Amino acid sequence: MPDVHFTCQLQYWRLYLLSLVLGIGGSFQYGIHVSLSASPAVHIQSFVNYTWMMRYNTPVHESTNQLIWSFIVAVLSLGCWAGVVHSGSLPVTYGRKKALLFNNMVAVIAALLMVFSRTAKSFEMILLGRFLYGYNIGLGLSVHLMYLGESSPKKLRGFLTLTSSIFIGLGKVVGQIIGIKEIMGTDEMWPYLLGVSGIPAILQFVMLLFFPKAPRYLYIDKGDTERSKKALQWLWQEDNLKMELNDMQLERERSQGEKAKTVKDVLTSSCVRWQLLTLAIPCAGVQFCGINALYFYAFDIFRESGVPEDKMHYLAIGIGATELIAIMLCVILLDRSCWQKETYGLLYDLNSWIPYVNITLIFCVICIYGLGPSGVSMVLPADLFLQAWRPSAYVVSGTINWLGMFVVGMLFGYIVDGLGQFCFLIFVAYSLGSAAFVIYFVPETKGKTMIEIMEDFNRLNYKNRTADTENTDVALETKF
Structure with missing residues (x-):
């Protein structure tokens, strides 16, 4: 990690402004949509029933209504995955800036679909809008990190790329606040609540025009x-x-004649095998450490603890604020063993006071998550892969993240039914395995030159063979 005093170098104020402009796009919008997945649920389900009555003169069956709502929630992840797939080609063909400008137009179209869905009496417009929002997030997050990483000096690159996680946390808090009934969480305002992400998209589009x-x-x-x-x-x-120009010249000479690598190249090339593992396992850990499952399960714990329904959103704001603060304090990867404490805490049917302990443990877990995997995993492609490989590396990491989120969101309910209070043991197992991999197999990169890092990974990639002269994709420093 870069030293804190680097953040005080005011000569880079334009670069900090660029990180702000990029942050209000994909990162901030992702946070908003995650926090809004549950807030308007009652209003949207009521709207689906109303629309169904208008079309078929009969109320929608409860199971059908729930299925439609579940797909409205889940389709965001599929859209994110589609955006990530294009993040390997659009930024290469048209450049990082143009890709983001196009991406903002997608978000504006999605916002318009949301706002006018009630007027058009079409819940399908909500489905399409959520998919397009997901596309905007998946593409925007990847290109955001590429653009910022390729515009920053080495001493600030780690700090600035971590700001994406700060904007995600900020987006969650803002989404939770505007989603309360006193602001936009009402039957009249929910279409505008869903369309609010069009505002930061317009701001980013206009402000990006002034940046190189x-x-x-x-x-x-x-x-x-x-x-x-x-x-x-x-x-x-x-x-x-x-x-800086000499460093870029060296990288250009080494990649002279090389085309941008494809996802297949990243997945099959032996020269980046361990870089790929170092990327994949922590990225999967963002979902399989159980953080989103905890968000899904939190309201059940609140209910069991006796928290009134109309107070749960305020408690959710506290959770979002805790994550934001923790992310801002993120400096090292912490051990995530407290998932086991959360598993024990889910035995709330044994003692009446245990549910209150669960709420405390939720805040503790969110805090530790923010201090570790939340910030670290997202910036790995910029640190582990060079220019020719980096876009495809973002496709791989994004695919792992979004499909993992989709799988957890769809299956966690069944896991709870099958394992009951032991449902989090699955996440404990993955967290322990991921921690063991990082400790025993990932080379230390901090403070080393590119050649030294390359040699470390070559010893893993080629074992006892003579290191191949093919370029490997490692940057100066990871956040481990």
């Missing part, structure tokens, strides 16, 4: 040295850029 394209993209992918230098000077407000 990613300097490393211009230099390495397009070979435009002069425009890259001007972009760096504008963002960093430095005239002496020799070290």
Whole structure:
């Protein structure tokens, strides 16, 4: 991790402003949509029933209504996955900036579908809008990190790429606040609540027009040295850029004649096998450590604890605020063993006071999650892969994350039915295995040169064989 004092270098204020502009796009919107998945549930289900009555002159069956609502929630993850798939091609073909500008138009279209769904008496518009929102999030998060990582100096790259997690946490808190009944969580306002993400999309679209394209993209992918230098000077407000330009020149020479790598290349090339494992296992851990399952289960614990229904959203705001604070304090990857404590805490039927302990444990787990995997896993592609491989690496990490979220969201209810109070033991097992992998197999990269890191991974990729001269994709530092 970069030293904290680097964040005080005010000469980079334009770069910090760029991180703000990028953050209000995919990251902030993702946080909003996660927090709004449950808030308007009653109003949307009522709207589905009303629409069904208008069409078929009969109320919708309860199971059908629940199925439609479940798909409205789950389709966001599928949209995210579709966006991630295109994050491997759009930023390469059109550049990071143009890809984000296009992405903002998708979010505006999604917002309009949401706002006018009630007027059109069509819950299908909500389904399509949620899918497009998901597409916007999946593409936006990946390109956000590419753009910011390729525009930042090495000493600030780790800190700035971690800001994406801060904006996700901020989006969750904002979504939880505006979703309460006193603001927009009413039967009259819910279409506008669902369409609120169009506002940050418009802001990002307008503000991005004033920023240059990613300097490393211009230099390495397009070979435009002069425009890259001007972009760096504008963002960093430095005239002496020799070290950064030399570093980009070295990377361009090593990738000379190489085309952008495909997802198949990332999955099959032996020269990045351990980089792929180092990427995949922690990224899967974001979902399979059980954090989203805990969000799904939290309201059941609140009910068992006797929290009134009209007070649960306020308690949810506290959970979101806890995660935001924890993410902002994120400096190291912490052990996630407290999932076992949460599992024991779910034995709330044994003692009447145990549910209150559960609420405390929820806040503890959210805090530890924010301190560790929430911030670290998202920035791994920027740290582990070089320019030619990085877009496809984001496709892989995004696919693991969003499909993992979809699987957990769809199956967790069945896991609870099957395992009852021991449902979190599955997540304990994955967390322990992931921690063991990181401790025993992932090379330490902090403070090492690129050559030293490359040699470390080559010893893993090629074992006893002579290290291949093919380029490997490792950056200067991971967050482990």
